[in-house]
Amino acid sequence: MIYFDNSATTQPYEEVLQTFVEVNKNYYANPASIHAFGVEVNELLEAARNQIATILKTKPEHILFTSGGTESNNFAIFGVAKANKHIGKHIITTEIEHASVLEAYKSLENEGYEVDYLSVDKHGVISLDELREKLRKDTMLVTMMHVNNEMGAIQPIEEAAKIIHQHSRAIFHVDAVQSFGKLNVQFNGDAGPDIITVSGHKIHGLKGTGFIAFKRKLNIAPLIVGGGQEFGLRSGTVAVPQAVALAKACRIAVERLQEHQAKFTKWRDELIDYFTTFGNHIYILSSKEGAPHIVSFSVKDLKGEVIINALQKRGVIVSTSSACSSRQKKTSHVVEALKVDPHFKEGVIRISFGAKNTDEEIEQFKAIFKEVMKELKGV
Known part of the structure; x- marks a missing residue:
């Protein structure tokens, strides 16, 4: 299997x-x-916690362990x-966020918060000018996937981050679920995001693991109340094996970052x-x-499932697109935001590499895909 x-x-x-x-x-x-x-386990x-904080260049007390990216983003x-709310009830995100962000924003919109959604160009990238225009004195939060x-994209x-911090009091939250371990992700003094969220199973860690990290102490409401664990923000007995395994995965991801970047880019x-050799x-x-x-690519007039x-x-x-929503029989909101031609909307396929892939698999894929195109399209 490839x-x-x-x-x-x-x-x-x-x-x-x-x-x-x-x-x-x-x-x-x-x-x-x-x-x-108990003290030994807590140590x-x-x-x-300290290992992850060191990687991100923040303090240990600014790292909270969660069950993954969805919980971290919701948190x-x-x-x-x-x-x-004392800052305001205006919040900003983009049109192409993960469902765990978009659904959270929709929920807040239903509660009376005012939401602005940033558009993207054909490459999936926002306009910094539009971001600057949308920021207001009462903008309290901006969420953006890395x-x-x-x-x-x-x-x-x-x-x-520079624009947000210069023109508003908003807290800048970056969803780094797909970037941590592939790109450099860390807090950088006064620059960069205020909050970073990460999921363990995207970096060869375990499902059900993740963290939310803060650059500095923030005013944030608890996610779960109870015994006051995780600095009173996420009560409940902490899953220490998951946390330690996550730290291990994070360390390996950072240690092998340059090696993987080079392979994946190639x-x-x-x-x-x-x-591109298949033309139009x-x-x-x-x-x-x-x-x-x-x-990600799309084959003309073919459904992705085929x-x-x-x-x-x-x-x-x-x-096909996001595994979190690929079972839904509708066109991806990302594809819609990119204004993909109708002939290609339903045929979007995503190839995504990991540490276990090899050069040989890439060559095998090319030969196999050529067979598939001959079978399905006669080319």
């Missing part, structure tokens, strides 16, 4: 799995307990919105060039200026 659906989920590293099992087996006490065993938890959006999960988050560029039969949504690990099934019969696993 697995090219790593933006949906990745195969966990063996080291991550071993860490998870070892901590579950040997460090199972409640980290909130005051006995020696392990805080070591994991950032609802937590900031509920705690900062890398789009469906076609790999990279947003100019550093430039956006493969992305090769495939973009390869798809294929429309390429991704670009060589986008994320290194995602290549292409997926043809590739799957030959041992290649790819996806």
Whole structure:
């Protein structure tokens, strides 16, 4: 099997799995307990927190462990919105965010918050001028994904951060689920985002793991109330094995960042060039200026499911747009925002690379895809 659906989920590293099992087996006490065993487990938890904080260049107390990207995004959006009404009730995001952001914003809109959605160009990138125009004195939150999960567009988050902080009091939340481990993601002094959200299973960690990170102490409402764990913001017994395994995955991702960037960039560029050889039969949504690990394209007048099934019969696993919403029988909101030609709207396929992929698999894919195109399109 050639697995090219790593933006949906990745195969966990063996080291991550071993860490998870070892901590579950040997460090199972409640980290909130005051006995020696509990204190030992809590020290392990805080070591994991410190490791992630070091990577992001923030303080350990600004890292909160969650169950993944959706929870982290919800936490950032609802937590900031509920705690900062004194600034205003105007919030901004983009048209191509993940569902965990868009649905949260819709929920706030139903509660009386005013939402502006930034448009994108054909490459999926926002206009900084439009962002500047939309900011107001009562803008309280801006949410923006660093890398789009469906076609790999990279947003100019550093430039956006400068504009947001210069022209408003808004808190800037960056969804880094698809960028952490592929691009440089960290807090950078006064520049950059105020909040970063990350999911473990996108970086060869475990499903059900993630974190929300803050650049500084923020006014944010608790996500879950109870015993006051995670600095009173997310009560409940902390899943220490998951947290330690996540820290391990984060360390490996950063250590291998340059190696993976080089490989993924090479493969992305090769495939973009390869798809251009099919002329007007294929429309390429991704670009060589986008994320290194995602290549999205569409075959004219073919549904994505048809292409997926043809590739799957030959041992290649790819996806249509976002795995989180691909079972829904409707055109992706990202495809709509990009104004893709109607002939190509239903045939969007996403190839996404991971650490386990090889040069040989790229070459095998090219040969297999040529067979598929001959079978389905006669070319």
